[in-house]
Amino acid sequence: MISFNQAAVAAHDGATILHPVSLTLTEQRVSIIGANGSGKSTLARLINGLVEPSAGSVTVRELDTVTDGAAVRRAVGFVFTDPSAQLIMPTAIEDVELSLRREHRDSGERRAAALSALARFGLDGFAERSVHALSGGQQQLLAIATVLATDPQILVTDEPTTLLDLRNTRLIGDLLLGLPQQVVIVTHNLELAERADRTLVVEQGRVVFDGAPAAAIAHYRASAASA
Ligand SMILES: Nc1ncnc2c1ncn2[C@@H]1O[C@H](COP(=O)(O)OP(=O)(O)O)[C@@H](O)[C@H]1O
């Protein structure tokens, strides 16, 4: 469960990035849609404390994202649009091992756990492969595998399919929507957004619609058409 309690975000110069928002997300799959620069990433980043509210608060399963930041980040995995922002080790398995350093202090156990995390996504054959030698879809899959290796309770993904072709978009979408944990997906892919249980539409720093995905998409289309 994710709760925004009058949470707002201001820029350093005092400009409002996100107006106060209060809502509680309990649905398994939540999508966030809206125009470029509307505040979607800010909203998503609040969930794991990557962005801290300048007013109000955000809690994840009763944990405050500011005062319990470390615990929140263990509970909430975050996947960036661009896997290269996240994949920093030379090989695929080393990236997963890095993410597992806290869970497994023993290097042999860590390697075994990393291999099984790769296998879960069909990437075990790429363990020793340079991250740069993977396709865009494989890199995104690896970024997700790396984050999921620690078994976070919630997964937040910011435009996970933006850099992907149709086939990989479908693959990653199916994977995210099929996960057992709560998933929050920021996306411009309306087909993917529509497969959520609940959709938030963000416009100029405000959540202007919150409800059923089909109705949310209709709202977004109408406001884009009149802009
Ligand atoms: N740290 C910041 N300082 C100043 N402006 C910011 C900062 N972060 C985001 N913004 C601005 O706030 C708005 C919303 O940004 P963002 O949440 O990244 O939007 P989206 O993900 O919907 O494209 C944009 O106009 C962006 O330029």
Ligand SMILES: [Mg+2]
């Ligand atoms: Mg964004």
